[in-house]
Amino acid sequence: DIVMTQSPDSLAVSLGERATISCKSSQSVLYSSNNKNYLAWYQQKPGQPPKLLIYWASTRESGVPDRFSGSGSGTDFTLTISSLQAEDVAVYYCQQYYSTPYNFGQGTKLEIK
Amino acid sequence: EVQLVESGGGSVQPGGSLRLSCAASGFTFSNYWMHWVRQAPGKGLVWVSRISSDGSTTNYADSVKGRFTISRDNAKNTLYLQMNSLRAEDTAVYYCARDGRFLDRGAFDIWGQGTMVTVSS
Numbered sequence: 001d002i003v004m005t006q007s008p009d010s011l012a013v014s015l016g017e018r019a020t021i022s023c024k025s026s027q028s029v030l031y032s033s034n035n036k037n038y039l040a041w042y043q044q045k046p047g048q049p050p051k052l053l054i055y056w057a058s059t060r061e062s063g064v065p066d067r068f069s070g071s072g073s074g075t076d077f078t079l080t081i082s083s084l085q086a087e088d089v090a091v092y093y094c095q096q097y098y099s100t101p102y103n104f105g106q107g108t109k110l111e112i113k
Numbered sequence: 114e115v116q117l118v119e120s121g122g123g124s125v126q127p128g129g130s131l132r133l134s135c136a137a138s139g140f141t142f143s144n145y146w147m148h149w150v151r152q153a154p155g156k157g158l159v160w161v162s163r164i165s166s167d168g169s170t171t172n173y174a175d176s177v178k179g180r181f182t183i184s185r186d187n188a189k190n191t192l193y194l195q196m197n198s199l200r201a202e203d204t205a206v207y208y209c210a211r212d213g214r215f216l217d218r219g220a221f222d223i224w225g226q227g228t229m230v231t232v233s234s
Contacts, residue, residue, distance in 0.1 A: 105157075
């Protein structure tokens with residue numbers, strides 16, 4: 001099984017500042033035949049289901065603000081929020097969909113400082 | 114509107130059974146692989162199971178293998194999760210989610226609101 005590890009577990013950032021969340025996989029999620037990283041990022045607000053933000057490690061889902069960006073390849077990935085807004089307070093999860101079980105990271109709780 | 118609506122959750126004693134349903138609308142259900150994901154109270158997301166678009170392929174997390182069965186009825190646009198031999202640790206909100214690979218996304222692009230399952234004596 002591929003284990004996903006996020007850091008930090010929680011993060012407090014001032015409004016307008018940059019937030020960065022790391023995600024590491026225990027083995028590569030880069031599929032060589034298509035050169036795609038099978039890595040997604042989700043946002044979950046209290047009482048709501050998760051919402052897809054980023055897929056293929058760096059492709060923003062339609063309607064997601066461009067302050068959200070994903071980067072990385074292989075086993076190391078990053079979600080960056082370039083200028084934190086109040087509505088970005090949530091828990092963020094990475095997930096690999098390279099092979100089952102499609103494990104998620106443990107989540108990173110993002111708060112306003 | 115593209116939508117997934119879960120139902121069937123509730124309270125059950127350990128060892129009991131429940132069947133969850135997920136009704137899909139607003140898209141061609143039969144084109145998409147589907148998943149179940151659960152979330153225990155205050156905890157993170159855990160993938161449970163998936164099923165291919167035609168129902169011929171299924172996969173399960175080790176924690177539910179042999180106890181849970183995923184299925185679908187494409188004529189009724191509905192996904193199911195039959196849960197048997199339930200344990201306290203199965204207590205969670207259960208979400209159904211659409212696999213976006215048909216749209217070259219691969220990730221879970223549409224989620225339902227979830228249905229709560231509580232296993233307690």
